[in-house]
Amino acid sequence: MRPSNNMYSYFNNEFLPIEQTFVHISDLATQRGYGIFDFFKVVNGKPLFIKEYLDRFYYSADTMRLPVSLTRTELKEVITQLINRNGQADAGIKMILTGGYSPDGYEIAKPNLIVSQHPLTLPGPAVLEKGIKVITYEYVRDIPHVKTINYIMGIWLQQKVKEHQAADVLYHMNGQVSEFPRCNIFIVNGQNEVLTPASRVLHGITRKNILKLSGKPFVVREAEVGLEDVYAANEVFLTSTTKRILPIIQVDDKVIGSGKPGPVSLAILDKMLEMELE
Amino acid sequence: MRPSNNMYSYFNNEFLPIEQTFVHISDLATQRGYGIFDFFKVVNGKPLFIKEYLDRFYYSADTMRLPVSLTRTELKEVITQLINRNGQADAGIKMILTGGYSPDGYEIAKPNLIVSQHPLTLPGPAVLEKGIKVITYEYVRDIPHVKTINYIMGIWLQQKVKEHQAADVLYHMNGQVSEFPRCNIFIVNGQNEVLTPASRVLHGITRKNILKLSGKPFVVREAEVGLEDVYAANEVFLTSTTKRILPIIQVDDKVIGSGKPGPVSLAILDKMLEMELE
Numbered sequence: 001m002r003p004s005n006n007m008y009s010y011f012n013n014e015f016l017p018i019e020q021t022f023v024h025i026s027d028l029a030t031q032r033g034y035g036i037f038d039f040f041k042v043v044n045g046k047p048l049f050i051k052e053y054l055d056r057f058y059y060s061a062d063t064m065r066l067p068v069s070l071t072r073t074e075l076k077e078v079i080t081q082l083i084n085r086n087g088q089a090d091a092g093i094k095m096i097l098t099g100g101y102s103p104d105g106y107e108i109a110k111p112n113l114i115v116s117q118h119p120l121t122l123p124g125p126a127v128l129e130k131g132i133k134v135i136t137y138e139y140v141r142d143i144p145h146v147k148t149i150n151y152i153m154g155i156w157l158q159q160k161v162k163e164h165q166a167a168d169v170l171y172h173m174n175g176q177v178s179e180f181p182r183c184n185i186f187i188v189n190g191q192n193e194v195l196t197p198a199s200r201v202l203h204g205i206t207r208k209n210i211l212k213l214s215g216k217p218f219v220v221r222e223a224e225v226g227l228e229d230v231y232a233a234n235e236v237f238l239t240s241t242t243k244r245i246l247p248i249i250q251v252d253d254k255v256i257g258s259g260k261p262g263p264v265s266l267a268i269l270d271k272m273l274e275m276e277l278e
Numbered sequence: 279m280r281p282s283n284n285m286y287s288y289f290n291n292e293f294l295p296i297e298q299t300f301v302h303i304s305d306l307a308t309q310r311g312y313g314i315f316d317f318f319k320v321v322n323g324k325p326l327f328i329k330e331y332l333d334r335f336y337y338s339a340d341t342m343r344l345p346v347s348l349t350r351t352e353l354k355e356v357i358t359q360l361i362n363r364n365g366q367a368d369a370g371i372k373m374i375l376t377g378g379y380s381p382d383g384y385e386i387a388k389p390n391l392i393v394s395q396h397p398l399t400l401p402g403p404a405v406l407e408k409g410i411k412v413i414t415y416e417y418v419r420d421i422p423h424v425k426t427i428n429y430i431m432g433i434w435l436q437q438k439v440k441e442h443q444a445a446d447v448l449y450h451m452n453g454q455v456s457e458f459p460r461c462n463i464f465i466v467n468g469q470n471e472v473l474t475p476a477s478r479v480l481h482g483i484t485r486k487n488i489l490k491l492s493g494k495p496f497v498v499r500e501a502e503v504g505l506e507d508v509y510a511a512n513e514v515f516l517t518s519t520t521k522r523i524l525p526i527i528q529v530d531d532k533v534i535g536s537g538k539p540g541p542v543s544l545a546i547l548d549k550m551l552e553m554e555l556e
Binding site: 019028032035037064096099108118139150153156159182 | 289297299300301307310312313342372377384385386392420429430432433436460
């Protein structure tokens with residue numbers, strides 16, 4: 001993240017100017033890529049769906065055996081203080097919990113907690129009107145239900161994504177799709193059902209909110225989703241905290257549906273925007 | 279790594295006391311676990327097999343699209359200066375190359391290069407006489423031929439390893455074994471051939487040196503090695519820079535051979551010790 005002017009971050013009980021926030025090289029993130037994180041939006045000074053993001057953050061920490069030094073109440077207070085101190089009413093907040101300063105460079109130590117605020121750019125009308133192209137790659141993330149900091153594959157694939165003039169890469173394994181490096185996938189099938197892969201995925205908060213919309217009026221549910229189902233879908237879209245909903249109009253060399261963002265995707269985006277205003 | 283007294287590290291053109299060597303939180307290792315590294319031994323002030331380790335370091339860097347700011351000659355000079363400055367004639371040297379200070383927390387930036395020296399403890403006679411127990415786990419590392427810093431799975435499995443009073447965990451997939459998180463595996467089969475998995479492994483320098491020993495007098499070669507081959511082997515051992523050769527006397531609940539370190543493993547260890555003295 002680019003250090004912004006006069007922005008503060010929180011690091012182990014201290015608020016520090018973000019450009020002066022450093023971790024020692026013995027940290028298990030630097031040594032071994034070991035850590036977890038989460039990221040949520042702040043709109044009008046208010047964190048969105050904060051309960052869900054904190055649930056996931058503590059779940060990731062617990063699963064990866066990283067104790068969080070702050071209680072949920074204390075962490076929420078830190079977030080409030082950071083927002084007030086930075087005076088950025090609309091932004092993203094990232095919480096990182098690393099494996100700590102490990103004596104032997106392998107054993108988990110006392111985790112380091114970093115909370116930082118960053119400018120946020122949401123997709124504009126142009127991309128929503130046009131949709132995006134994605135490619136596919138055979139891969140499943142390690143421990144996919146946990147938001148670890150391991151993005152080795154996603155970042156390494158960025159060159160391939162660019163070479164194909166695509167916007168992202170969809171992971172699949174044995175014919176079943178799972179997710180994008182930082183986003184979930186939904187398809188709208190021939191029966192106008194909205195489906196998202198049930199397994200080997202991170203349980204995105206936007207994904208969860210869309211699943212809650214089921215019956216209003218679309219059926220939305222978890223299912224096994226094959227790569228062939230994606231190619232044959234009426235509509236495909238991805239979801240994430242920073243992107244909300246982004247229509248996908250091409251997967252590999254297959255044009256999806258009419259080749260334009262579809263009505264179900266855009267209707268769900270409208271519902272999401274309503275939820276954010278609630 | 280524990281900051282030792284008066285030890286220096288090298289960080290982007292500077293020698294700094296190791297306890298004062300920090301990376302900014304925007305580094306792609308902290309943000310996304312993105313980086314590569316390598317590690318070699320220094321004995322009597324001389325780096326062992328330095329050509330091979332530098333070959334692999336530059337190969338890893340290149341594969342992960344991380345340009346190294348120093349030429350091989352310059353990096354060797356940094357290593358020599360670090361050894362001289364620290365005055366530790368016997369130690370390990372770790373070189374880490376991270377994804378750099380990324381403006382958006384995802385795109386690769388100018389890599390940060392960290393070189394640090396650490397005390398080294400090699401396995402003593404007790405463990406060599408007794409051998410170790412290992413467990414198994416179904417997993418293949420991402421981009422296994424590259425020495426990335428991604429040890430999410432290996433570190434996460436440490437608790438399971440301890441629960442089973444084991445010393446390490448052997449990865450396998452679809453019945454074929456590959457490697458340990460930080461070590462290669464060799465087996466001695468019924469024909470007294472010494473085999474090591476051919477694919478989905480990091481090409482360890484110790485592994486490479488043992489393959490070179492083929493015909494003196496044992497046949498040593500790369501092969502597909504099944505989990506059943508491991509269970510049924512006469513001898514099993516692991517290899518790494520810090521451990522050299524460690525005999526394995528139990529894999530899961532299967533006792534290997536006589537349940538004691540075997541003659542081939544110990545003969546190869548002797549050869550390795552000779553190579554280190556050359």
